[in-house]
Every structure is written in structure tokens, then in C-alpha cells.
Amino acid sequence: MDFLYDLVVALHLLGMAVIVGGWVVARGADRFPAAIVWAARAQLLLGIAIVGLAEAMKEEGESLNYAKITVKIILSLVVVAMAEIGNARTRRGESARTQLDAAGGAGLLAALVAALW
Secondary structure (H helix, E strand, O other): OOOHHHHHHHHHHHHHHHHHHHHHHHOOOOOOHHHHHHHHHHHHHHHHHHHHHHHHHOOOOOOOOOOHHHHHHHHHHHHHHHHHHHHHHHHHHOHHHHHHHHHHHHHHHHHHHHHOO
């Protein structure tokens, strides 16, 4: 079970790298990168899987930090929403800079919450 947990966490970190790195690379573009959209979707699902695995693996008497989990889920939903909206705007030929910045900023904030909280 530990290997599965570590694998899911590693994939979650790769997704964060795609979101934040894609944001930095595509910052000046009007198109919303599809890689960020897929990474945002994966991040939400992988985050839920991490919480489920952590809940299953915890020792009796231990407790997860549900406040942190709630904040991370909210930030993940913001990233997914902005990615989906930005992707739709790109497909219509409209600029998606605002959505790109919101998704990248929320992704960066989620990474900071994960590392510093």
C-alpha cells in the first residue's frame, strides 16, 4: 500500500509541474495549453486518491488535516474550472490569458499550501 501511495503522490507532483511549468511557458500566449487542462483534471482525481489512501493507511488515533485538504480541494477546483473555461475559450478562438493566469496562480498557491502548511 505504501508503494501505491508513493506512486500516486509522484504522479500528483508531476501534474503540479505540468500546471505551473505550462503556465510559465505559455504565459505570453493567447492559447490555453491542453496539457494544463489534462493535468488539472488528473490533479483533482489524484488528490482525492491521496486522501483516500492516507485515510486507509492511517494508524488508530491519527487524524488527517481536513482544513488543509479542504483548502487544497477548493484550489484544485479553481484550477480545473479555469482550465476548462480557458480551453473552451481557446477552441472558440478567444483569448484565454485571464484563465491561464488564474489556473497557474491557483496551481502555484496549491503547491505552496502543500509544501508550507
